[in-house]
Amino acid sequence: MSEFMTQEGFSYAFDPSACAKCGGNCCTGESGNIFVSVTEIAAIAALLEMEEGEFRRTHLRKEGFRFSLQEKKVNGSYDCIFFNRSLNGCSIYTARPLQCRTFPFWDYFRHRIDELKAECPGIIHD
Numbered sequence: 674m675s676e677f678m679t680q681e682g683f684s685y686a687f688d689p690s691a692c693a694k695c696g697g698n699c700c701t702g703e704s705g706n707i708f709v710s711v712t713e714i715a716a717i718a719a720l721l722e723m724e725e726g727e728f729r730r731t732h733l734r735k736e737g738f739r740f741s742l743q744e745k746k747v748n749g750s751y752d753c754i755f756f757n758r759s760l761n762g763c764s765i766y767t768a769r770p771l772q773c774r775t776f777p778f779w780d781y782f783r784h785r786i787d788e789l790k791a792e793c794p795g796i797i798h799d
């Protein structure tokens with residue numbers, strides 16, 4: 674049985690069971706930024722057993738004063754560099770950034786529910 678997630682201040686719910694069939698819409702598609710903090714960079718580098726400087730050079734890009742995860746172009750889609758299409762999931766799941774952990778409950782989507790529903794089949798909203 675599905676357990677829907679809700680969050681105070683948001684008028685929709687989220688059904689995590691939708692992820693199994695979705696194909697990772699939130700990790701692929703249009704190009705975008707996936708911001709990572711200094712702490713998150715250290716955690717992901719540690720998970721990958723990489724030296725932090727090397728990890729920054731090979732997996733991150735600078736966006737102003739911040740860092741974003743790089744993307745890779747696959748069949749016209751901009752996939753997050755850590756999205757694994759074979760496994761249909763995130764290859765750094767336990768160390769994924771806060772931006773990923775808090776999706777789909779982002780302030781941006783609070784009043785853009787139609788846009789969110791078009792991206793995420795797990796959204797439940799009347």
Ligand code: SF4
Pocket residue numbers: 691692693695696697698699700776777792793794795
């Ligand atoms: S878009 Fe929604 S249903 Fe699809 S993987 Fe992301 S959170 Fe899951």
Ligand code: SF4
Pocket residue numbers: 699700707742753754755756757762763764765766769770773
């Ligand atoms: S880090 Fe993982 S959860 Fe976040 S966008 Fe990349 S593949 Fe998706």
